[in-house]
Amino acid sequence: MSTENTMSGGLAGVVVQAGSIGSIALPDRPDPALNGLPPRTPAFVGREEELERVLRILDPAVGESGPRSVVISGLPGSGKTELLLQAGHRALGEPGWFPGGCLFLDLRGYDERQRLSPKRALGSLLRALGVPSDHIPPTTAERAAFYRTALAELADTGRRVLVVLDNVGNSGQLRNLLPGDTGTATLVSSRNSLADVDAALLTLRELSTEGGSRLLAEVLRLASVEDDRVVAEPEESDRIADLCGGLPLALRILGASLADTPARPLSDLRRELAESRSRLDVLQRDNSGVRAAFDLSYRRLPKDQAQLFRLLCLTPGPDFSTGTAAQLSGLDGPRARTALTGLARMHLVDQRESWDRWRLHDLLQSYAADLASPEEGHEAFRRLFIYLASRLKEAVTLFRGGTPEALGEWPDNLTFSEWLQAESTCLVHAVAGLHGAGDDLLTMAIALDLAPYLLEQHHVDDACMTLSAAVTSSRRLGEKKREAVLLTHLGLALKDLRSLKKSVRAHKAARRIAREHGDVHLEAATMNHLGLTRYEQRRFSDSLRLHRAAARLFKRSDYPQDRAGALLNAAETLLKMGRTQDSYKLSQKAERLFRRHDDAHGRAQAQGSLAVALRHDGRLGEAADLHAKAVSEARSLHRPHTLAIELANYGSALMEEGRLDEAVLAMKEALPLFQEIKDRRGEAQALGNLALVRQRQKGWSGALDMHARACELFFELNDDHFLAHELFNTCNALLRLGRHSEAVDTLETAAGLFAMTGDEPGELRCRDWLAEIVALHGAVARKGGAP
Structure with missing residues (x-):
């Protein structure tokens, strides 16, 4: 045609x-x-x-x-x-x-x-x-x-x-x-x-990394069919596509530049893009370029929109709110929203799926930075970050159940918890930016309020990065007590990242500073946190001693809720040591303290611990009822991590009681919560427990798939003890499917891991089961399954 x-x-x-x-x-x-x-x-x-x-x-x-x-x-x-x-x-x-x-x-x-x-x-x-x-x-x-x-x-x-x-x-x-x-x-x-x-x-949105790389390859192929640089350096090509922000014009300009220099490796171009003061200088060819395209749009902006656009280069994080834009520009909320809407119509900002949140393309951010004057930028920068620090303090105080000194109306019609959720990533970037700019005071101030929230929400990588920067800032300022607070929170983040030796060092350094300054409450906090790391190292006697000592110090310094938390930690350690009755009594004591001081979050956690103790004592019906109550408490608190933990434990209680369909529902609700908050350990445990339910339902193949996914996660987390348990639980499904040699190999691996982590009973269980399988010469697994 x-x-x-x-x-x-x-x-x-x-x-x-x-x-x-x-x-x-x-x-x-x-x-x-x-x-x-x-x-x-x-x-x-x-x-x-x-x-x-x-x-x-x-x-x-x-x-x-x-x-x-x-x-x-x-x-x-x-x-x-x-x-x-x-x-x-x-x-x-x-x-x-x-x-x-x-x-x-x-x-x-x-x-x-x-x-x-x-x-x-x-x-x-x-x-x-x-x-x-x-x-x-x-x-x-x-x-x-x-x-x-x-x-x-x-x-x-x-x-x-x-x-x-x-x-x-x-x-x-x-x-x-x-x-x-x-x-x-x-x-x-x-x-x-x-x-x-x-x-x-x-x-039109930006091209994906894969789409951008394909475009670059096609431009080069048209210039010379023998040009295979994208095939030879695929990772460099992907990185170039990302540095161009998926913008076709930028990729075509670079493609033409590469076609002019056939011997130039993509790695060299990528370095130039990454290291250039302004990528826009590289994205230029003859009289045309990305900057010239942006100029045409910028010149048409009204004065207020042009000023706001220039200042948006200062926004931290991947997106920003209307309130942030208002603080940067000095406009009130409605005028800032009107200006942003105008910029969005010109596609100089993108409106996100969430109402009142916006995004600036990477290259437009670079362009705006070239336009902004140091004078207007410095003033706006300080105004924004002082605002963020004060709002954060209010939000975190409310999140912990307190009442801030001066509570204003929340911006953008959000609740304080919604504001924290929306801004937490931007605040992490803000700490990095402030630290890089040498503003140690604001770095430390934001990190002190932000880090506990990040740990509570299980944003562990963000917490570790934020705390590391703030520790350095506190040392430069000579703020020793604040350094100790930051160090002990860093120890918690390192524990969750399975860097247990580093966690111990951080907690001990914090405890040393607390003792030097005679701060009993801070010393108690460091000991309580160190006890958590000792628990992960399976040094249960040390863990119990530290939690009990912390509880005594908290009582001396009159911090009853912190004391209740330390008692609850001691109760969980006692449970691990097989002392179920002692654990139950301590959990009861902690629950009474939380209730007396109207701490709903602590009360929910204590109810969950009591329910686990009841399960260990064989009182399955009572345990399931108490777990259900803990789930209800956690759901009302809008704390997804606490809810995920209580749902997972409730599912385990229902499984043990034989209510398998209900157990599946509870565990399936917990699993996406763990995934959403990126708690991979919780996700792995939930998968493993769900696999056990499938085994009881005789869904061997489905159970095996879930066990395998859980094992992969534990392996990636370097959590050898949980991996050993998961491998052990996998064996019954393997035997039921007639895969006896795989079961033997799996048990031997589990036994080795139990031995390596100092769990002698776990190793003995593996050895006993191995002997039974070998005695049967690979015959059908025994009817009772795992011992």
């Missing part, structure tokens, strides 16, 4: 009187000035899905079920024009779609000097349709009516036209150019969203 774009006929002989249109005659040939589309590039990858979506809308067979116009929008350099041309050429090549050809016009909506007004644009389009200049009406309204009538008549006579309008500046420039009939289709590209016109809207 030919892809010829020339018009098959024109229009003339039109009589215009008093705004009415008379008869339309078709001349033999149209004016050739605007016939046909510009050429499309053969290097088109990463937008296949978007192209098919546009073609579905243009397909005449779809009928009149939706708009026949498509507006393609996106940030500068995102490939809007190229998608427009690709869709136009494909549509013109489809038999019977647009037999009348194509009208193409570049409206230059972002060029102040060359921008076409609707009146001039209509004149150009009418001339392209073959209308002589002296027949073109004088006013915009008359030209629009003439134009629509002409397109409708072409469609009615079997010569339907595709109208392609590139670089439309705003809705006002476009509205008079849209056809009025249902047969003629229009393709539009714009940097603005143009949501107020009757058209299907398609917003």
